[in-house]
Amino acid sequence: MMENFTQQTEASAVSYRFMEIELVREVACRAQMNTTSSAYTMLLVTEGDGKITLSSGGARVQRGTCLLLSPGMSGLFEVGEEGMIFYRIRFEVTGRPEQSSALTGQPSFDELLSKTVMTCGSFSSCMLLVETLYRHQAEQDELELLENQIRFQTLLLFVLKQYRLGGSENGLRQEVQRSVDYVKEHYDQPITIEQLAAMTATSRWRYTQVFKEMTGQIPIDFLNTVRIDKAQQLLMMTRDKLYDIAQAVGYSNEYYFNRKFKQTVGVTPGQYRSSYESSTRIFAPFLEDYLLALDIMPVLQFTHKRWGRQEYLGLREVPDFDVTTGDWTALSRHKPEFIILDDGYHRWNLDKCSRISPVFKMPYSGEDWRITLQTFGSILGRKDKAALAIEKHESKIAEARERLARTVRNDTVAVLRISSRAVYLYGGSSRGYTGPLLYGNLGLAQPDLVRELARDERRISLTMEGLARLDADHLFITFDKEDGEGRDLLDTPIWKELKAVRSKRVYEVDFLAWMNYGVLSHNRKIDDVLKVLG
Numbered sequence: 001m002m003e004n005f006t007q008q009t010e011a012s013a014v015s016y017r018f019m020e021i022e023l024v025r026e027v028a029c030r031a032q033m034n035t036t037s038s039a040y041t042m043l044l045v046t047e048g049d050g051k052i053t054l055s056s057g058g059a060r061v062q063r064g065t066c067l068l069l070s071p072g073m074s075g076l077f078e079v080g081e082e083g084m085i086f087y088r089i090r091f092e093v094t095g096r097p098e099q100s101s102a103l104t105g106q107p108s109f110d111e112l113l114s115k116t117v118m119t120c121g122s123f124s125s126c127m128l129l130v131e132t133l134y135r136h137q138a139e140q141d142e143l144e145l146l147e148n149q150i151r152f153q154t155l156l157l158f159v160l161k162q163y164r165l166g167g168s169e170n171g172l173r174q175e176v177q178r179s180v181d182y183v184k185e186h187y188d189q190p191i192t193i194e195q196l197a198a199m200t201a202t203s204r205w206r207y208t209q210v211f212k213e214m215t216g217q218i219p220i221d222f223l224n225t226v227r228i229d230k231a232q233q234l235l236m237m238t239r240d241k242l243y244d245i246a247q248a249v250g251y252s253n254e255y256y257f258n259r260k261f262k263q264t265v266g267v268t269p270g271q272y273r274s275s276y277e278s279s280t281r282i283f284a285p286f287l288e289d290y291l292l293a294l295d296i297m298p299v300l301q302f303t304h305k306r307w308g309r310q311e312y313l314g315l316r317e318v319p320d321f322d323v324t325t326g327d328w329t330a331l332s333r334h335k336p337e338f339i340i341l342d343d344g345y346h347r348w349n350l351d352k353c354s355r356i357s358p359v360f361k362m363p364y365s366g367e368d369w370r371i372t373l374q375t376f377g378s379i380l381g382r383k384d385k386a387a388l389a390i391e392k393h394e395s396k397i398a399e400a401r402e403r404l405a406r407t408v409r410n411d412t413v414a415v416l417r418i419s420s421r422a423v424y425l426y427g428g429s430s431r432g433y434t435g436p437l438l439y440g441n442l443g444l445a446q447p448d449l450v451r452e453l454a455r456d457e458r459r460i461s462l463t464m465e466g467l468a469r470l471d472a473d474h475l476f477i478t479f480d481k482e483d484g485e486g487r488d489l490l491d492t493p494i495w496k497e498l499k500a501v502r503s504k505r506v507y508e509v510d511f512l513a514w515m516n517y518g519v520l521s522h523n524r525k526i527d528d529v530l531k532v533l534g
Contacts, residue, residue: 018152019090021134026079026086033077035069039090042159043067044130048084052077052117059117066118066126066159087130091152118159129155161201175200176210180222187226188250193219227251228264233363235273236379242269267358275338275358282380283336285323285350287362288313289518290373293389294382299336306481312513312524323348332356340376367436369517393519397441400526403534404442412447413438413533414472414500416462417515420484423462425470427454433515434476437522442529447472468494474533475500478511507532 019039026048033052035041049062054075061067061084133151136144161175179196196219197207211219227249234245246257261269284291285302292298292313303309303320321331326349339359341350353359360379364371370390377386415426415434426432428450429439435458438444446455449470454460462470475498479485489495500506513524 015092015094016153016156017092017094018133018149019092021087021089021130021137023134024086024088025083027083030076030078032074033069034074035071036090037072039071039092041067041069041073042089042091042156043069043086044089044126045084045086046127048080048082050077050079050084061117068118068159087134089130089133089152089155091156126155126158129158158198158201172200172202172206172210173214175202176207176214179207180211180215183219183223184226187223187230188248190250191223223250224260224264228261229361231257231261231269232265232272232360235269236360237363237375245269265354265358272358281335281337282340283321283331283334283338283353284340285321285348286342286344286516287340287372287376287518288315289516289520290376293373293519294376294380294385296380296382300331300334304482307512308481310512310516312510313520323350326352328352328355342372366517367431369519369522372517373519389519393523396523396526400530400534401441401443403530404444408444408474408533410445411473411533412471413444413474413476414447414450414470415514416475416477417459417480418477418486418489419480419482420486420488422483423467423486423489424459425449425454425462425466426459427457430456432458433517433521434525437525438529442526444529464492464494468497471499473500473503473505475506476509476514476528477506478509478514480511480515 043066045061045063045065045067047063049060052059052061052067052075054073129151133148133155136148136151139145139148179199182199183191183196193204193208196211197204200207202210208218211217211222215222217225230249231245234240234248238245240248242258243254246252246254249257251257251260258268261272265272267275281299282291282296283300284298285300288298288301288310292315298315298318300321301309301313301315301318302323305322305324309315309320319334321327321334331353332355336353336357339353339357340362341353341359342362345351345361351359362372362375364375373386373389374383377383415438417424417426426434428435428446430436435450439446439450447470449466449472453466479487495501507528509528510524513521514528
């Protein structure tokens with residue numbers, strides 16, 4: 001028989017064992033209350049009011065109050081004139097997580113269990129859990145006993161989250177963000193607002209309010225947006241039937257799927273699928289690198305009022321569209337027939353481009369630039385060109401690596417992004433605009449600071465003390481004009497004392513060429529490295 005349910009952590013194991021639950025009806029009374037020396041007692045008040053007095057003080061008790069009483073606790077329990085109805089639950093706890101609350105910024109496990117009086121903000125959700133637990137308390141089947149243990153874990157988690165989130169707007173927003181991530185991962189499954197609100201241990205009304213503040217949409221609209229985005233990707237990247245696509249993204253009814261798709265995108269799924277096949281006027285802001293690698297000339301190129309445009313691509317004859325303006329009328333005048341966006345479109349509100357023409361949101365980005373290029377090749381009918389571009393790039397890497405092995409040897413290399421607001425050190429070989437190429441493909445050596453602080457990061461912000469520790473033999477630097485270049489850093493004593501600065505091995509590189517993914521961007525980085533190190 002399964003008696004304990006154990007939660008494993010890296011440091012230790014915590015076990016909660018549900019013992020019993022009873023429904024208590026008390027008339028007006030004033031009585032001494034004592035708990036056993038080994039078990040916790042949880043009281044959930046469903047009707048009436050009263051007062052509890054402990055050595056630490058007194059508190060009012062009413063509908064929605066949860067009392068969590070530690071082993072061996074005693075006190076005075078007073079029930080009001082109208083009486084009180086509550087559930088009494090007893091459970092045992094063994095073990096404690098070793099992770100310190102000082103590291104997480106949240107109350108520790110012990111702190112949560114020591115909070116005697118809490119209020120359930122979403123009391124109806126709490127009662128559903130309690131009543132289900134109560135109905136199944138007499139089950140004797142082993143699987144039912146196990147399920148009741150799990151029901152109790154769910155209830156305990158719900159109650160403790162209520163306290164953790166109580167009065168903590170930041171805590172609530174963290175929980176809502178987890179539910180947003182849940183929607184993104186489980187969009188193909190039935191999801192209700194009640195289910196999502198229960199995950200955050202708050203009321204449906206409050207959950208919806210915070211959800212909209214964070215995403216700009218109410219939960220049901222957000223779910224539909226995620227589903228339609230996924231449907232667009234499947235329409236472009238597969239030849240699956242519409243019914244199968246509808247099922248894959250969470251719609252059981254193909255007619256409803258077609259209606260929601262047209263409401264969201266402006267055309268039917270069939271029209272959307274055929275739109276790109278004849279498109280010659282493509283706008284792909286921040287993704288022009290991929291179009292050019294496939295020998296496709298964009299109808300427009302993105303520009304930024306401070307960053308400028310991607311000069312390394314040589315698109316001098318292609319008109320600009322400033323992504324910071326939100327001037328959709330100006331965009332529509334160029335009559336793009338198809339728009340492709342990466343996952344950074346939220347920052348610039350580029351999803352509003354869908355008012356102008358069909359939009360495709362790339363499912364891949366970042367370090368997976370090869371997959372992104374292959375996806376471009378697939379949806380635009382240029383798989384062979386994508387494969388050829390990757391093959392040529394791999395050859396370029398092999399040649400560059402051989403040259404650098406002879407010239408650089410064990411010299412270390414680092415990349416800094418500098419602005420008036422921050423100095424960023426780019427990370428190791430697994431992530432970021434530069435690390436996978438420089439440290440991974442080209443085999444260049446990382447300085448100690450990268451290995452210690454940024455090995456698995458895209459980038460980290462350096463303090464002046466941190467910058468002073470950067471002992472790289474060679475420094476590639478670029479200036480971010482969005483916050484002001486911050487060139488005054490180059491006149492500071494800390495900068496002048498850096499090893500690479502003293503040996504005059506600092507190389508300024510083009511911002512948009514280096515702060516970018518894509519085969520042409522990486523080819524440019526290789527050329528820049530070979531120019532000074534090869």
